[in-house]
Amino acid sequence: MKIPCSSCNQRLEIPDELDGQNIECPACKARFSVPSIVAPTPEPPQVQTTREMKKCPHCKRVLMASVLSQCSWCGGVLKENELQKSREEILERWEKDKQDLEYQKRIEKHGKDVRKAFERDIGRRL
Numbered sequence: 255m256k257i258p259c260s261s262c263n264q265r266l267e268i269p270d271e272l273d274g275q276n277i278e279c280p281a282c283k284a285r286f287s288v289p290s291i292v293a294p295t296p297e298p299p300q301v302q303t304t305r306e307m308k309k310c311p312h313c314k315r316v317l318m319a320s321v322l323s324q325c326s327w328c329g330g331v332l333k334e335n336e337l338q339k340s341r342e343e344i345l346e347r348w349e350k351d352k353q354d355l356e357y358q359k360r361i362e363k364h365g366k367d368v369r370k371a372f373e374r375d376i377g378r379r380l
Contacts, residue, residue, distance in 0.1 A: 255267075255268050255270060255273070255373070255376070256268070256376065256377075256380065257288065257289070257376050258376070258379055258380055259279040259281065259282060259284060259286065260284065260286040261279060261282050261284035261286065262279060262281055262282040262284065263379075264279060264280075264281040264282065265380050266279065266280075268288050272288050273288050273289065273290045274287070274288060274289075274290035275287070275288055276288075289372065308343070310325040310327060310328060310330055310332070311330070311332070312325060312328050312330030313325060313327050313328040313330060315327045315328070
């Protein structure tokens with residue numbers, strides 16, 4: 255990135271890995287901080303653990319596909335209320351994952367917009 259020295263306005267080519275650090279201007283020897291332009295990284299969505307997964311009421315193993323009418327392990331028939339609850343949980347999980355993905359895309363777009371605005375502002379100053 256190209257930024258001006260805060261003291262002498264000398265235009266400096268700064269590597270991206272120096273953002274957020276203090277540097278010294280080679281022209282006037284003044285020290286200043288390179289602005290950070292990295293967007294905050296969103297938290298990754300929570301991964302479902304075994305404790306949260308549905309278990310067969312017959313064999314107590316984790317259900318491979320909780321929307322099937324029987325257990326993939328023991329063949330035990332699952333009651334309708336168990337199936338309904340499983341389907342609702344899956345749909346809720348899909349909706350949450352979809353919202354998390356949309357949020358992550360918005361954060362990434364915001365970061366790109368901030369970077370573009372910063373670079374435009376620096377370009378006008380030079």
